[in-house]
Amino acid sequence: MNALAGISTLDRDKYFSAVTTTTFDVLVIGGGIMGAGIALDAATRGLKVLLVEKQDFAAGTSSRSTKLIHGGLRYLKNFEIGLVRTVASERKVLHRNAPHLVLPEPMLIPILKNASYGYWATKAGLTLYDFLGNVEAPERHRMLDKKATVNQEPLLNPEKLQGAGCFVEFRTDDGRLTMEVLKTARNSGAVCLNYCELNCFTYDEEKQLNGAELQDKLTGNNYLVKAQCVINATGPWSAKLMQQDDQKRISELIHTKGVHLVVPFQKFPLKQSVYFDIPGGRMLFAIPRYDVTYLGTTDTPFTGNLENPTVEKEDVTYLLAEINNMFSGVNLKASDVVSSWAGVRVLLYEANKKPSEISRKDEIFTSASGLITVAGGKLTGYRKLAEQVVNKTLEMHFPENRQTSRTAKIKLAGGDFENADAVKAFLKSCQEIAHIHKYVPETMAYLVRTYGINTKAILKEACRLKAENLAPENRLLQAEICYTIQNEGVTNLSDFLIRRTGKLYFERETIAAILPTVKAAFQKILNLGNDEIEKQETEFQKHYEAAVAFKNESKNAMVSA
Known part of the structure; x- marks a missing residue:
């Protein structure tokens, strides 16, 4: 393994001082799922890789999706057969390589009276979907009549129903999936740095890219890095970097916004x-997840702040109206929403088409200077697109390297289990440990589905902390924070509470109670002064309030217990 490889916040200075003396084969700009996938594919083909991200890893679209590994059923409407085939088959690959994190999710698609798609059209679509995804018999679709549909989901409005199709997708945590891919890339020798921004590209005498000037956003220090190939995997920021490389370039990309809302499960008990x-051509999801149900998504043109897309009242009104129309007796109101998030997609421009009508196809652009840009990537299909990008990289810069992609068979970090049954067996062993140490059993389930086999490291650290006389759950929380700082590049409260754990989205109302323990752990592990930890809390407070800002309440602020 490359001696530089790591994602430990405690070793950032070492990484930065060393990268300036190394000539990399590939510099990847962007630490979302596409950048992570490219870094992993390139590193496992023997290339020396540096990945940089100006925010936290997965801070953009890659932590703001519907959190499904889905086969793109709706893409069949646009006859994008090749795209559906790719993403539908990729579900099996991701489930196999990260069985703790990518889990089967039965999905019901209602057949409505007077709808454009009736029983036979729905059946035909699901049959084709099963075929394209090579779905095995136990997970193939089933068609339900009206009575069976209502029995399966009583909240559906029976007056609108004719029946339903039932099929299987997979759910995940997008930010966690990105992190596990990055850690796997690290284990294969890649250097991955968050809070490291591109200042400018550098060029040789023939105006070919040969590296970049980077800035450590935590210190303000600038660094020159040499690389034979530079890849732009910045998602919504792709056009900006393309124009930075070629100022005459006209953007061929557009942005759309997707909004998701979270309500308590008891308010919407699916x-x-x-x-x-x-x-209008959209399809909406409503997904139960532990103590909450979340729903989305919108698909509207977006021209705002890419770093902080916001959920507006209009978005909330639109989503809740559609949910209340589909489900009887729910009657959700804006006051019921306990959290939300908005993400920005990048799509290839197509004249005279609404966002929902634009193709979700991917594209790889190459500039005259050699910059490779990938646009239009999706969470589900990231691995295959990364493979194509690295193929292009080898063709352009390393023709002597004839290695093919191996990522289809590489277990992701945390996912070193033979199958789903092995995950259950591991969870059972962790719950036995929980009983001994008086941990809450539900916490073990959370840790295993979040960190997989690496839960062992967290439990080991929690055992070491026993001498400090902390309450069991606080000890476990501090151990989790320690793990994410040492292994996942966590530098501040927002990194941990938003992207590594998803607590802002799915457990927002519990944050005030744990915040003192979280702050104390950060101060201790990172040796932070009071001013710095208060600065971090103030920054997190902005995100905390933004999650329900559309309510315009005067008391959205978090109060520490």
Whole structure:
């Protein structure tokens, strides 16, 4: 393994001082799922890789999706057969390589009276979907009549129903998946740095890219890095970097916004996930997840702040109206929403088309200077697109390297289990440990589905902390924070509470109670002064309030217990 490889916040100075004396084969700009996938594919083909991200890893679209590994059923409407085939088959690969994190999710698609897609059209679509994804018999679709549909999901409005199709998708945590891919790339020798921004590209005498000037956003220090190839995997920022490389370049990309809302499960007690058509060509999800149900997504043109896309009142009104129309007796209001998030997609421009009508195809651009840009990537299909990008990289810069991609068979970090049954067995062993140490059993389930086999490292650290006389759950929380700082590049409260754990989205109302323990752990492990930890809390407070800012309440602020 490359001696530089790591994602430890405690070793940032060492990484930065060393990268200036190394000539990399590939510099990847962007630490979302596409950049992570490219770094992993390139590193496992023997290339020396540096990945940099100006924010935290997965801070953009890659932590703001619907959090599904789905086969793109709706892409069939646009006859994008090749795209559906790719993403539908990739679900199996990701489930196999990260069985703790990518889990089967039965999905119901209602067939409505007077809808454009009736029983036979839905059946034909699901049959083709099963075929394209090579779905095995136990997970192939089933068609339900009206009575069976209502039994399966009583909240659906029976007056609108004719029946339903039932099929299987996979759910995940997008920020966690990105992190596990990055850690796997690190284990293969890649150097991955968050809070490291591109200042400018550098060029040789023939105006070919040969590296970049980077800035450590935590210290303000600038660094010159040499690389034979530079890859732009910045998602919504792709056009900006393309124009930075070639100022005459006209953007061929557009941005759209997707919004998701979270409500308490008792307010919307779905028995299972539902995926349904609405007027205008969109399809909405409603997905139960532990103590909450979340729903989305919108697809509207976006021209705002890419770093902080916001959820507006209009978004909330639109989503809740469609949910209340589809489900009887729910009657959700804006006051019921306990959290939300908005993400920005990048799509290839197509004249005279609404966002929902634009193709979700991917594209790889190459500039005259050699900059390789990937646009249009999706969470589900990231691995295959990364493979194509690295193929292009080898063709352009390393023709002597004839290695093919191996990522289809590489277990992701935390996912070193033979199958889903092995995950259950591991969880059972962790719950036995929980009983001995008086940990809450549900916490073990959370840790295993979040960190997989690496839960062992967290439990080991929690055992070491026993001498400090902390309450069991506080000890476990401090151990988790320690793990993410040492292994996942966590530098501040927002990194941990938003992207590594998803607590802001799915457990927002519990944050005030744990915040003192979280702050104390950060101060201790990172040796932070009071001013710095208060600065971090103030920054997190902005995100905390933004999650329900559309309510315009005067008391959205978090109060520490």
